[in-house]
C-alpha cells in the first residue's frame with residue numbers, strides 16, 4: 694500500500710541533485726504520463742513510481758490534481774493555451790509548451806532541468822484528464838496574464854528581500 698505522506702522532505706539537499714538524474718526525471722514523468730493517457734486512468738503502479746521519483750513534489754502535485762486545482766484556459770479564437778495551478782496563496786502559470794512555470798522553485802532552478810510540483814501536476818492532470826477547461830475570449834488573455842504576472846512580481850520581490858516564499 695502506498696503511503697504518499699512519506700515523500701522525501703524538501704530540503705536544500707534536494708536542490709543539489711545530479712543534473713543527469715533531472716533529465717531522467719523529465720523522461721520518466723513523460724513516460725508515465727503517456728501510459729496514463731493510454732490506459733485512461735492513474736493506477737497504483739503509476740503512483741508508486743511517481744512517488745519514488747519525486748517524493749514530496751509528487752505528493753503536492755497529486756493533491757492538486759485530486760482537489761481539481763488545475764485549470765486549462767483556452768483562448769478563442771487564437772487557440773492559445775495557458776494552464777493554471779491554483780495554489781494556497783496564489784495561482785501559478787504553467788506553459789507546458791515552453792516548459793515554464795511562474796513559481797520561485799522553477800525560477801531559481803529551471804536551468805538544472807528541475808521540475809516544480811506545478812509542472813508535475815499539470816502533466817498528471819493532462820494525462821489523466823482531471824482538470825477544468827475554461828474557455829475565454831482572446832481579449833481576456835492580456836488581462837489575465839497581467840493579473841497573474843502582478844502577483845508573481847510581488848512574490849519575487851518578497852523573495853528577494855529574503856522572506857520565506859510560500860508555495
Ligand SMILES: [Zn+2]
Nearest residue numbers: 794796809811
Ligand atoms: Zn512551479
